[in-house]
Amino acid sequence: MVGWDEELLCRFYRTMVTIRFFEQTVEKHFLAGEIPGFVHLYIGEEAIATGVCANLTTDDYIASTHRGHGHSIAKGADVSRMMAEIFGRKTGYCKGKGGSMHIADFSVGMLGANGVVGGSLPLATGAALAAKMLRQKRVAVAFFGDGASNRGTFHESANLASVWKLPVIFLCENNQYASTTPYRSSTSVEDIADRARGYGMPGVIVDGNDVFAVYEAAKAAVERARGGGGPSLVEAKTYRIKGHFVGDPELYRSKEEVQEIFAKTDPISRFERQVSSEGSLSREKLDSIKLEVQELIDKALAFAKESPEPDPSELFSDVYA
């Protein structure tokens, strides 16, 4: 895109493709019975984590959802340790104690994926409170879904953050489905961004499939937070391409609906079209990034599979600090 730094464009693409390839690999091996537990995929929503986290440094915090692989990757987590965690191996981020729903990397400010819908909201609010009290210039981003916007955690956190002017960004990924329940039958407002007004903060709607738009919207919110202006709500409109979890029979929608929407909204193909039509990034460059990412994911998969499972004695470590 004209006017965009080439390095940033490459970063956008690398991050989105890493998330996509990582997730496709996880899906394949979950379906093959090699990955236990629940897996919730982020495919089709890559532009959001990518656009938001490109505005953050490793000192900033994010708190994530049960659909957290994309957020972790975008925040800079190591894909090999992530893959090992998902496979339940000792070398994983949480030594095999968390799995897909609980990946965390505190060293890059990733405060954890959360198995409870809305769990991220007060945690990020508290991390922002700590940053403010310690006079650090850090900001915190709470990723949450449209379903979580109906939970008390959203309303209480938004109010508290606004009253205390905390450097937090409430980043709603509106993917139209709360588990199996469609947005229109579960949420009282047309746009979740409208709820910001009730808490005295800006509420912005952005096309969540457009990494450039997400980047710009998040940038404004991050600058506001970092400058002491307090919290913001950003609603990124997207669509959940995969089921709630891998194996979801998806009785609530048709395959045709999904395919039709994905053909129009896929943030990666859209990015490719945008950059190549303007010649901002060459086809060769895009292909070389893809190859490089594929190699990384292959390595991550091999690392996970070769890693040992935790020893049963590990059951009793980390219960207390």
Add this chain to the structure above:
Amino acid sequence: MREITFAQATLEAMEEEMTRDERVFVMGEDIARQGGIFGQFKGLPQKFGLDRVKDTPISETAIVGAGVGAALGGMRPVVDMHFADFMGVAMDELFNQMAKIHFMFGGQRPVPVVVRAPDGLTNQAAAQHSQSIEAWFLHIPGLKVVIPSNPADAKGLLKSAIRDDNPVIYFEHKRLFPVKGPVPDGEVLVPIGKAAVTKPGKDITIVSYSYTMRVVMDAVSILEKDGIDPEVIDLRTISPIDKDTILNSVAKTRKLAIAHEAVKQGGVGAEIAAIVAEEGLDYLDAPVLRFGAPFTPVPFARTLEAAYRVKAEDIYSGIRALF
């Protein structure tokens, strides 16, 4: 030794810890401008400012959740629940977040949060302002639960809780706040996980904690007149439970009674009885006695509340029947 109230003892603990460590702060409803409904925060804002003694909206979920987030961000928060009953509003944050984060993320970061929870019967406050819910938290790995019975322990346990890297639930009985007792000058630290043998004895072990310790001591003075010499253990911490002190005592006295204000069913007494049945059955010469509230919500009317309360006469007559 000087005598101060339980509330004053907790205040001293807060002052000393907030002075010692700048990362310690406290937040909750009505704590700063009002000083807490039991006076347990009076004077703190004047010393430390409203930034470190924070009045919050009525938002238990956000208070506990933000406390956890602040701990992850490098602070050491103390959060006040106003009444222990209101912890029900924040249970996800208490047991899915606070208690699990250290384990579930493979020990990456400790969660040093103290939750202060005023509990117990006082002033006919009825079903939603009087409960003793400590047993809920005994069932959750990752939490520590302390419950002092006197000013010295109140101070020492609160200081230890603030210094602990784990989440600690600190139950403080509302009826104890005005009670005076001796507190040593200087540093007072009571170790978490260690019960106290309050009164040595040889005829029966009585285990209790919190306000009920006072009820137990009343019962003991009557028992002594009858020539019965009980050993009394103040649990002080209910998770982790100090099994050794209990089992050693029962091995000596060969009888066991447990008394608490919470309902008997599924209570701390049930856990202690089970521990002794599993690990010390041979020591027992008599059935285990449990004294607790009946399985009913806390009532309002004076006569009903009195009937609900565990009384010294009940403990006396229950134990007397064993001899």
